[in-house]
Amino acid sequence: MFFSNDFKSSILRVVFVSTFTTLFAFGAQVSQKRWQPNQSFSEYLVDQKIPLGILDMIDKDDAQFLSEIQSDSVFYELYDEKKGLLQVLIPINTEMQIHLYKTKEGFSFDIIPIDYQEKEYFAAVTIEENLYNDIVRQIHHKKLAARVARSIKNAYDSKRFKVGDEVALLYTQKTRMGFIYGMPEIKSIRIKSQKKEHFIYIDQEDQQGYTDTYKNEPYTVTVKEKVTRTKLVPVASRNFTLPLRNARITSPFSLRRWHPVLKRYRPHHGVDFGAKRGTPIMAIGNGTVSFVGSMRGYGKTVKINHGNGYESLYAHQSSIRVRQGARVRQGEVIGYVGNTGTSTGPHLHLGLYRNKRPINPMSMISRNASAPSVLKKITRYEDVQKTLYKKVPIKNATKNKEKLLEALEQNRPVYIWEDFLQKDQSKEEA
Ligand SMILES: [Zn+2]
Incomplete structure (x- = not known):
């Protein structure tokens, strides 16, 4: 078992009236401890010489919680005057705890809500060093110091603090077995700096401080807005692509050229691409197959109608893969390179x-893989998400300010926490 010296010194004499009602005991002692890292509940039972048979009593649904005791969490043991263990309270989260207690037959346990009290406290500190350190030194409450520093952050520049300034506040704090439990909730803060008063209103939902009784809350709306975008738009006049991968031109387009097979001048109404027999031929653009068949001189030939008066022709194919009337997409394979018709070699x-x-x-083919395009400005109406702000009143802002003013007027005594109570603070941070 893990016993801290600090905790040994913090054993309290308490009269139990709430959770520890099973064995109502005057003069019993409570000991506050921390759960040993990775210690299991059954190991704890063995340490306490409690028979493991009691584990069979728990519901299957509840059994999982036994493994959810967090290392380092604070738990309590209650002893009778002869140092005999009476009860144990081990938290499994901030609201529920394992309750292990002595019965006539031996021990029993169940899972019950954590019993805590919540009270309002008044605090006032004089700035000597800085707000955080001064609260820790004067009030003995580190979590409060952290919370106040955080709440003030957006509402008051901490650089404005001068030695002798006064900070007064109201807050609520939960306590469990008389020890600080959970985070304090700040209600209202007044800063008195060189005779000037500044009130800070605290939003109870997120503990943020504001200089006014309302806050600006963001919300989004969808509005139609004229939007101008720059977009890549394909160029209409040069939107064909190459019919072969790794295309190599062996004979260019010409209105008059020497024909090597016919041995006379002839126009060359196309471009020849040298390629191995069987190389796939791709449509240079979207369109409809307008001709499939054999043409004199051209051999096995496909024609594709691309619309707008354009038609492409693919000649000398070894085999054809499309039928007349078929719709083809740019880049789709329509046949294979061959040597049919009047030809000196496969092309x-x-x-x-x-x-x-x-x-x-x-003149119409882009050598790039994708169709050529240009940047174009396009203006249209679009749905646009906009963040707007509306003024929302901070709940109880005025009421909490009045309560703080009342406490100041009445000169209410400042509550100073016992130093050892600090040791109990759970792992939760500001
Ligand atoms: Zn040719």
């Missing part, structure tokens, strides 16, 4: 016609 002859007239395909 693709690509023709492009605008309103039935041959044009140079390369």
